[in-house]
Amino acid sequence: MKPNFQTASRVRDVRYEIRGALARRARELEQQGNDILQLNIGNPGAFGLRTPETMRRAVVRNLKYSEAYGPQTGIFPAREAVAMQFQGRGMTETTYDQVIVGNGVSELVDLVLRSLLEPGDEVLVPAPDYPLWTAAVVLNGGKAVHYRCQAEQDFIPDVEQIRARITDRTRALVVINPNNPTGAVYPESVLQALADLAAEHDLILFSDEIYDAICFDDARFVPMAPLAENTLCVSFGGLSKVYRACGWRVGWAVFTGQLERAQDYRLAVEKLSALRLSANVPGQWAVQTALGGYQSIADLVARGGRLYESRQAVIDAVERSRFLELVTPMGAMYAFPSVRADHFPDFDDHRFAAELLEQKHILIVPGSSFNIPERNHFRITLLPEAEDLERAFEKINDLLEELADEPERVQQRP
Structure with missing residues (x-):
């Protein structure tokens, strides 16, 4: 028998277990007639959270202008709308040509x-x-050097720990705020320290802000760009989460800060953008509508709103459990609970997730999938209705009760 066809080693080194083996098994169980509560992906449309009607109308009205390739950097109305959003955040000199869609x-x-x-x-x-x-x-030939955001510090980065990881090969610093998977929202003082650190070591700052308008209680999103004028900052946003349009595949990157030093780099990004011809054109017509006027996400994250109440259901369920702990998520659409070590000192998150799927038909993501060594966390999305999450955590707690008598079922293998 001939050997299997070659697989690139760089792909074998990639982890994306959010849609990995457990998700494939969930599909098999569904095909057998089982109902699976899929808490693994932040996919608003799958839980009935519709794209705002004004955005839908904007796309429909402009379909006749969407059949040809668009500019490789995006259509002007979308880029201009993003630039104006940044002007409103204090970056008054931002122009459309700093935006790539x-x-x-x-x-x-x-x-x-x-x-x-x-x-x-x-x-x-x-x-x-x-x-x-x-x-x-990894796929682009680099080395990811991880800096820890510990639960004991509410998943907020330790700037001095990051400094200790910088070498002469370090090229960039990634910040995810509000954070996926933990729900942490970083205070301005920490963001400023990160911006200063990047400037001190001449690093490009990549600021992933896709959840920028999803903050709870008194948490406040602070954009990175106004704090990072002494280096190059690339800020990312899009329609997927705040505007519940995941399937439209519209995102943007905004280049700010030391642009005069980044001309060659920006042209390189534009060249690669041209290789894929253009981004999805129909969805881009919704950007201007999305970013202007009334922001419906505010109702969802306010007390009494869908996301707020679902988050509260998770907080309450963890408080009732003798097995679980939680750093309260202050933003994004996830919670990152942990199983108490005093009950399960050798807990294996992957084995638990597999048991939960098979026994209770609930799909979660093991915490170690997010590149941490600890094996006692798991991530769930806050998108289902509060009562569905209450029932889910009842089943999670039921399984933990069962496993307390047979801990070897979820212990780490030697």
Whole structure:
């Protein structure tokens, strides 16, 4: 028998378990007739959170202008709308030509890293991270150097720890705020310290702000760009989360700060943008409508709103459990609970997630999938209705009660 076809080693080194083996098993169970509560992905449309009607109408009205390729950097109305948003955030000199539109933030992350990295170059990435960042660094020949954001510090970065990881091969610093998977929202003082650190070591600052308007209680989103004028800052946003339009695949990257030193780099990103011809054109017509006027996300995250009440249901469920702990998520659309070590000292998050799927038909993401060594966390999305999350945590707690009598079922293998 002939050997299997070759698989690139760099792909084997990539982790993206949010849609990995557990998700494949969930599909198999669904095909067998089981109902699976999928808490693994922040996908608003899958939970009935519709794209605002004004955005839908904007796309429909402009379909006749959407059949040809668009400019590789995006259509003017979309880029101008993003630039005006940044002007409103204090970056009054921002113009449309500092904006590149892509097929979601995911594509843009790949483009900016591919335009930057030589083999062996290092990028500082938070841990836990959204694993796309680590994967994109690896796929583009770089080395992801993780800086820890510890639960004991509410998942806020330690700037001095990051400083200690900088070498002469470090090229960039990634910040994810509000944070996926932890829900942390970084205070301005920390963001300023990160911006100063990047400027001190001449690092490009990549600021992933896709959840910028999803903050709870008194948490406040602070954009990175106004704090990072002494280096190059690339800020990422899009329609997927705040505007509940994941399937439209519209994201943007905004270049601010020391632009005069970044001309060649920006042209490299534009060249790669041209290679894929253009981003999805129909969805771009919704950007101007989305960013202007009434912001419906405010109702969802305010007390009594859908996301607020779902988050509260998770907080209350964890408080009732003798097995679980939680750093209260202050932003984004996830919670990152942990299983108490005093009950399960050798807990294995992957084995638990597999048990939960098979026994209770609930799909979660093991915490170690987000590039941390601890095996006692898991991530769930806050998008379902509060009562669905209450029932989910009842089942999670029921399983933990069962496992307390048979801990070897979820212990780490030697």
